[in-house]
Amino acid sequence: MNRQTLTRIVLFAALVVAIGSAYLYRDQLNVAALESWVKDAGALGPLLYIALYASATVLFLPGSLLTLAGGALFGPVWGTLYSLTGATLGATLAFLVARYLAREWVRQRTGGILKKLLDGVDAEGWKFVAFVRLVPLFPFNLLNYALGLTRIGLMAYIAASFVFMFPGALAYTYLGYAGREAVAGGEGLIQKGLLALALLALVAFLPRLIKRLRGAPTTGEGKLSSADLKARLERRDDITVLDVRPAKDYIGELGHIPGSINIPIDELPNRLPELESLHDRPLAVICRTNKMSGKAVRMLRETGLFKQALLVNDGMVGWCQAQGQAVPAASGNECSAMPVPGGVSAGTGKTVTIVIQNAPYKGDNKAWHALRFAGAALTEDMKVRVHLLDDGVQLARRDQTVPKGATDLGQLLAELMECGLEVRACGMSLDGCRLDEKDLMPGIQQGSMKALAGWAQESDIMLTF
Template sequence: MPSTAATGTVIKRWLLLAALVIGVGLAIVYRNHFDTQLLAQWVERAGEAGPLLFVLVYAVATVLFLPGAVLTLAGGALFGPVLGTFYNLAGATLGAGMAFLIARYLASGWVEKKAAGRMQQLKEGVEKEGWRFVAFVRLVPLFPFNLLNYALGLTRLRFAHYLIASYIFMLPGAFAYTYLGYAGREAIAGGEAGIQKGLLALALLAMVAFLPRLVSRFRQGDNMDINELKKQLASDPLLLLLDVRSSGDFTGEPGRIDKAVNIPLEELDSRMEDLSAFRHKPIALICTTDRRSRKAARILRKNGFSKVRVVSGGMHQWNKYNSSIAHN
C-alpha cells in the first residue's frame, strides 16, 4: 500500500494540476478582456509598488499562457526602454521559472519512466546541451515561449542554468519589443522625436528578426577544415566520418575517403538506429561541398547527436588539398 506521505504528494499534485487547468481555461476564456489600460491604472494606483505589481502580473500571465508580447509593449509604454526592459525581463523570467518548476513537480518523474524512442532521444539531446540549448531557443524562438517553459521542466536541466540562460538570452528580444512600446507612446504624443524613436524601434525589430538566421549559422558553423579532419582521422579511432552523398556520387567522382561510411541524406532520418552507438561520439559530415552536410547536421542534432561537425568544402576541398600537397 502507498504510504500516507506518498498519497499526500499525489493529492497535492492533482490539486495543483486542477488549479493550473482552471487558471489556463479562465485565461483563455477571458483573454479578450485583458486590458493594458486597466493594467496601467493598477500600476499607477499601486504607487511605488507599481513595478512589483507589473512583474507579478507578467509572471502569472506567463504561467497561464497569456500573450507576453502585449505585456512587453505595455512595459515599454509604462516604464520607458531601460526600466521597462528590466521589469519585462524580470516578469518573463519569473514566469518561465514558475512554469518550469510546476512541470517538474507534476510530471518529470512520470516522463523519466515513460520516455522512450524518439522522445527519449530528444530529451537526452536537450539535457546534453544544457544551458546552450536554452540559449539557442531563447534567441531563436522555434517553439511557443509559454509551452517551451513547461516542456523544459520535464527534462533534467539544472534550474539555475535554465533561469540564468533564459534571462540573458531573452534580453535582445525583450529590449526590442520594450522599445517598440515606448516608441508607440512617444509617437502618440506627437513630434519629430516620436517619429525618430519609431524608426529606431523598427530597426531594432529588424535586427531581432535577423538574429535567428545569424544564430543558426553560428550553431551550424561548428566546422572543421581538411587539415583538422586528417589529424582527427589519424588520432581519434572513435570518429565516424559520415558521407551523406548519394550512393552514386559516393562511388563516382570526386571519389571518396577510405574510412568514410555512406548514408545518403535522404535516408538519414530512417537510419537513426544504425548510428545509435555514435550518439555521444564525434561525427564528421562530408559531402561534395558542404550543403548536404549542413542539412544532415540539423537532422542529427534534432535527434540528440551532440558532437556533430561539418567538413568545410567537402570532397572538393579534400581533393584540392591533396592535389596541392602532391604538387609541392
C-alpha cells in the same frame, strides 16, 4: 495513491482551472485596465505589474501585450527592466511547476528519439536555453513548461533566460513607449519611431543570424584528415565511418573504407534512426571531397544527437592518397581544379544562373564549357544554379553514353552538385525529349520557366550556353 501523487494531481487540476479561467477572461487584460491598476497601486505599481506579468506567463496569456504596456507605463528603461523581471519570474515558475509535476513521469515513459532529444538538450544546458530565447522556435509560454522536463539547472535556466530575453524585451518595450509618445504628441517622434523600428528589425534578424551561425561550416575542432582517420582505425579507436556518397560511388572506382556505413546524403534525414545507437560515439563523415559531407555533419549536429560528428576534410580522394593508391583521373575536387574565367573577381559571393540549351557532346562543347564555368564560380564563393533547357536536359539523364575520348559530363555534373551546384531540368523540355523524373540523375529537380524567371531576378550574372 500516496500523498505526493495526490498533491500533484490537485496542483495540476488547479493549474488547468486557472489557465481556463484566464482564457475566458482574457479580454479584460488590456492596456487601459493595466494602467488603471498600476496607478491605483501607487508606489507598489511596478511590483503589481511584475506580478501580473509573471502570472500571465504561467497562465498562457500573451506577454507581448504586457511588454508593450510596460513601455507605455514606465518608459523604455524601467519598462524593460520590469517586463524582463516579470517574464523571467513567470518562466521560472512554469519551469518549476513542470519539473515538480511531471518530469520524472515523462522521463520514465520516454525512449528512442524523444529520450535522445531530451538528453541532447540536457547536454547543451544553458546554451540551449540561450538559443531558444533568441530564436523563438516554440511559443514562449509552452517552452517554459517543456524546459522544466529536462535536467537543465535552475540557476543556469534563470540566468540564460534573463540575459537572452533582453533584446526582445527592449525592442517591444521601446515600441510601446514610442506608441505612447506618438499618441501624446511628444517631441522627437520621428527619431523614436525609427529607433523602435530598428530594434524590431534587429530582433527579427536574430533568428537568421543564429541560424547562419549554427549552420556555418564545421570548424577545425570538428574535422580530421583521412590520415588521422586511418591512424584511429588502425588503433581500433571507438569511431564509426559514415559514407554519404551515392551507392554507385560507394562501390565505384574510389572504393570505400572497410566497415563503413553507406547512407547517401539525400536519404540521411529519413534514415537517422539507423544511427541512433551511435549518437554517443565519434562519427567520421566522408564523401568524395568534403562538400556534401560538410552538409551531412551540420545536418547530424543540428538534430542535437550527434555531437561528435566529424568531417573528413579531404574525403575519399585523400583516403586513397593516404593509402598510397593512385587516384583515378577526374576524382579530385573538380571545383578547385578549374581556372577562374576572366572578368569574374574572386570571393564575390554573387549568385550566378547558367542556362544550358545545347545537348552534351556536341562539336561546339558548350555544355562542357558551361560546367567548367560553374565549377570555377563555385570556387569563388558564388551561389551557382544551372537550368537545363531544350536539348540541354539530356545532360541530366542518368547512365549517359559517353563518346570515346570525351569527358564524362554526367560524372562532372554529379561532382559539381557535391560542391553545392543546384540543377533543375525544364519540365516541357523533358517532355519534348521523352524523359521524366525517374530518368534523371539523383539530386536534379524538375523545373519550369517560371522558376527560371525567379532565378534570373535573383542573379547577379546570367549566362546561356
